[in-house]
Amino acid sequence: AGVRHYKCEVKYDYRSPDCYKKLVITINGQTPGPTIEAQEGDTVIVEVNNDLLTENLAIHWHGIRQIGTPWFDGTEGVSQCPILPGDTFVYQFVVDRPGTYLYHAHYGMQREAGLYGMIRVAPNEPEPFTYDFDRSIILNDWYHQSTYEQAALLSSIPFQWVGEPQSLLIHGKGRFNCSLTPSLKADVCNSSNPQCSPFVQTVITGKTYRLRVASLTALSALSFQIEGHNMTVVEADGHYVDPFVVQNLYIYSGETYSVIVKTDKDPSRNYWITSNVVSRNRTTPPGLAIFNYYPNHPMRSPPTPPPSPPAWDNVDSRLAQSLKIKAHQSYINKPPTTSDRVIVMLNTQNSIDGYRHWSVNNVSFFLPHTPYLIALKENFTDEFSQTSPPDSYDSNYDIFSVANNTNATSSNGIYRLQFNITVDVILQNANTMNKNNSETHPWHLHGHDFWVLGYGKGKFDVNNDTKNYNLVNPIRKNTVPVHPFGWTALRFRSDNPGVWAFHCHIESHFYMGMGVIFEEGIDRVGKLPSSIMGCGKSKGIN
Ligand code: C2O
Numbered sequence: 393a394g395v396r397h398y399k400c401e402v403k404y405d406y407r408s409p410d411c412y413k414k415l416v417i418t419i420n421g422q423t424p425g426p427t428i429e430a431q432e433g434d435t436v437i438v439e440v441n442n443d444l445l446t447e448n449l450a451i452h453w454h455g456i457r458q459i460g461t462p463w464f465d466g467t468e469g470v471s472q473c474p475i476l477p478g479d480t481f482v483y484q485f486v487v488d489r490p491g492t493y494l495y496h497a498h499y500g501m502q503r504e505a506g507l508y509g510m511i512r513v514a515p516n517e518p519e520p521f522t523y524d525f526d527r528s529i530i531l532n533d534w535y536h537q538s539t540y541e542q543a544a545l546l547s548s549i550p551f552q553w554v555g556e557p558q559s560l561l562i563h564g565k566g567r568f569n570c571s572l573t574p575s576l577k578a579d580v581c582n583s584s585n586p587q588c589s590p591f592v593q594t595v596i597t598g599k600t601y602r603l604r605v606a607s608l609t610a611l612s613a614l615s616f617q618i619e620g621h622n623m624t625v626v627e628a629d630g631h632y633v634d635p636f637v638v639q640n641l642y643i644y645s646g647e648t649y650s651v652i653v654k655t656d657k658d659p660s661r662n663y664w665i666t667s668n669v670v671s672r673n674r675t676t677p678p679g680l681a682i683f684n685y686y687p688n689h690p691m692r693s694p695p696t697p698p699p700s701p702p703a704w705d706n707v708d709s710r711l712a713q714s715l716k717i718k719a720h721q722s723y724i725n726k727p728p729t730t731s732d733r734v735i736v737m738l739n740t741q742n743s744i745d746g747y748r749h750w751s752v753n754n755v756s757f758f759l760p761h762t763p764y765l766i767a768l769k770e771n772f773t774d775e776f777s778q779t780s781p782p783d784s785y786d787s788n789y790d791i792f793s794v795a796n797n798t799n800a801t802s803s804n805g806i807y808r809l810q811f812n813i814t815v816d817v818i819l820q821n822a823n824t825m826n827k828n829n830s831e832t833h834p835w836h837l838h839g840h841d842f843w844v845l846g847y848g849k850g851k852f853d854v855n856n857d858t859k860n861y862n863l864v865n866p867i868r869k870n871t872v873p874v875h876p877f878g879w880t881a882l883r884f885r886s887d888n889p890g891v892w893a894f895h896c897h898i899e900s901h902f903y904m905g906m907g908v909i910f911e912e913g914i915d916r917v918g919k920l921p922s923s924i925m926g927c928g929k930s931k932g933i934n
């Protein structure tokens with residue numbers, strides 16, 4: 393196995409990704425940042441320079457399990473102290489499995505300022521599908537407000553919701569209609585700025601393309617389509633999928649998929665690539681890019697209108713796609729048939745001291761000043777609450793009614809898992825603080841892949857729903873949605889010594905407390921590098 397060196401210079405720059413000019417975070421001058429390419433088994437070394445001038449930083453390698461290097465997970469407050477402005481931090485980790493992964497900021501709400509990119513790990517063994525070309529698309533949504541404005545609004549009394557994003561980006565490019573806001577001067581919003589010309593994927597007729605599609609949206613669940621073309625799903629979060637065909641791919645923040653697309657349509661024209669918001673009553677216009685059949689001009693608009701998206705509130709269709717994602721028959725890795733610990737996690741919105749929060753089992757999470765990994769290793773027991781959040785919620789709770797949750801609290805307590813056991817997590821969705829409303833939450837687990845044992849509607853029933861668990865060919869993933877008013881069941885082994893975040897990948901939801909922390913095998917964690925120290929009680933340790 394080899395060593396791959398990368399340098400990431402992170403800084404703010406004025407950009408107009410959707411024609412509207414604002415400060416965005418760039419990596420080596422780009423957003424999305426450069427793709428990290430490696431071979432299965434390689435060691436990746438990334439030297440990160442924080443040139444943000446007035447802002448801390450941490451970068452998370454999303455989907456990389458960090459076996460043996462929990463201190464390089466890049467999660468500020470969990471695995472490391474933040475990288476200070478002007479400092480350089482070196483991440484070093486092994487990419488032990490092939491597939492499509494991501495990287496993004498894991499400090500405050502920086503991710504949605506533009507700090508994100510893709511990691512592609514090439515396999516050592518042949519894959520269960522073939523293709524002529526391998527291409528990548530990262531989907532995102534985009535706000536015109538700064539992350540500071542958004543954070544301030546979310547943490548004010550009364551709570552002020554930041555609202556729907558202004559546009560959807562396809563590989564860093566979108567289109568906001570400047571003329572809708574005539575007060576915007578041309579130097580702020582200019583529809584003819586080349587920075588917001590649509591993303592173009594040029595293809596050759598009669599070929600097979602592997603398209604790696606990833607989402608790092610701040611908020612939105614998406615439907616992704618290529619006009620007139622079917623997509624065969626073959627990979628999800630780095631695992632091979634029992635192939636199935638879709639016209640529109642539902643994708644949630646933090647997920648990656650590979651789809652196979654054949655360029656066998658009328659080659660005399662171009663086609664639309666679209667992304668659309670689902671699960672929320674969309675007001676954001678579709679993301680539009682061009683699927684360009686060579687040698688048509690790449691900027692030639694397709695002659696037909698963009699394909700219409702599925703109904704935003706069609707939960708059944710999204711649930712059906714979730715259920716279709718199973719492990720490829722030649723790559724089945726069976727889960728343990730029973731579990732040692734079951735944690736049911738009720739997802740609710742709460743009001744705590746007048747502030748709006750998201751909570752798990754009525755506990756809203758916040759980060760401590762000393763990263764957990766350091767506090768646990770050094771036995772700094774007063775650095776975070778030593779009371780663990782509960783393993784379940786009141787069984788009489790009505791998930792269909794508006795939550796009052798008058799006893800909800802904020803805590804930085806964590807789940808401590810016995811090492812090397814099998815853990816089940818049942819994510820239970822519920823009504824928000826608005827009537828007849830439940831949202832989709834994509835939950836992401838650091839440091840592991842979990843088996844997805846099942847999805848269901850309504851309240852999880854421990855006596856009956858467990859009988860329908862898929863123990864035969866469940867897919868393994870690191871991010872999974874819990875659908876509105878539904879539940880999702882996961883299983884994983886607590887076999888990776890370290891401290892790992894498990895949280896909703898919606899940036900504002902995690903910011904508002906929608907997450908938990910798992911500790912496992914802390915006594916097996918090796919000596920912590922001094923580069924992660926420096927904040928809270930870790931000052932002076934090395
Ligand atoms: Cu991609 Cu903790 O996140």
Ligand code: CU
Pocket residue numbers: 832833834896897898901902906
């Ligand atoms: Cu959420």
